[in-house]
Amino acid sequence: MRRTAAALLTALLAICAAIALPATAHAESPGSCTTRYEGPYGSASCSGVAPGTQWRAVVGCFYLVSGQPVPFQVVGNVVTGDGTSVGGCTGASWATKHIEAVVVGITGSQGRLVGYGGKCVDIRSGKTTVATPVQIYDCNGTGAQWWTLGTDHTVRALGMCLNVVWGRSENGTNVEIYDCLPGAQGEQWIPQPDGSLKNVLTGKCLDDLGFNTANGTQLGIWDCNGAANQKWTLTP
DSSP: OHHHHHHHHHHHHHHHHHOOOOOOOOOOOOSEEEEEEETTEEEEEEESOOTTEEEEEEEEEEEEETTEEEEEEEEOOOEESSEEEEEEOOSSOEEEEEEEEEEEEEOEEEEEEEOGGGOEEEEGGGOOSTTOBEEEEOOOOOGGGOEEEETTSBEEETTEEEEEGGGOOSTTOBEEEEOOOTTOGGGBEEEOTTSOEEETTTOOEEEOGGGOOSTTOBOEEEOOOOOGGGOOEEEO
16 A cells, blocks of 8 residues: 555656646746745745735646646745745646746836826837837827836836846937846836936936937937936826
8 A cells, every 4th residue: 555655656756847837938036936846735935035026936737637647837825025925736636846936016106107298108019028119109098008116116017127228328228128137227217306217227317319209209218307308207
């Protein structure tokens, strides 16, 4: 009996080790994390997480059909800051070693960023592809115009971060969206008392280049000067 149970456990562990899950997109890690799986439960414990960062575990699971493993994923509870997120595989299924901790958001103020001419900061065509231009456009209430000014000084929409192209500092350098990278100064913006957003890496401000109010005008950076085309109002 014990030998049978041991053999079954060995087989399950082998399946857990070998099972392949569907590929997932690159995800931002919240901090220094360790993972654990036992039976139907998988967990991630993370420390050194920036205050206000919200994250959770994504746990790889499987069940057997005619002796063959069928993989799937479940998500754990959302944690803010340091802590542990636990995900439970449903039914007669088991967790695998394929567990990761992923950032799902950041606390902060949310709304539309309305600038010169009453136009909104917008992700072109609502795409989440790295290096998609950030532009001005008529305010339309879409997710491509809904921004979070994070407590970590990122400016986020559609799960991506506002970034200075190639981290260049020349006046007129364009901005884009990019994967949110912990500590990346090109993605950090400090709101100023006059309504401008100052980039930490370059020391320049987000600018509607040339005071151009045409839809599709790509935004950039310029010396901070307090002009109307550098002022942005977060509007619900």
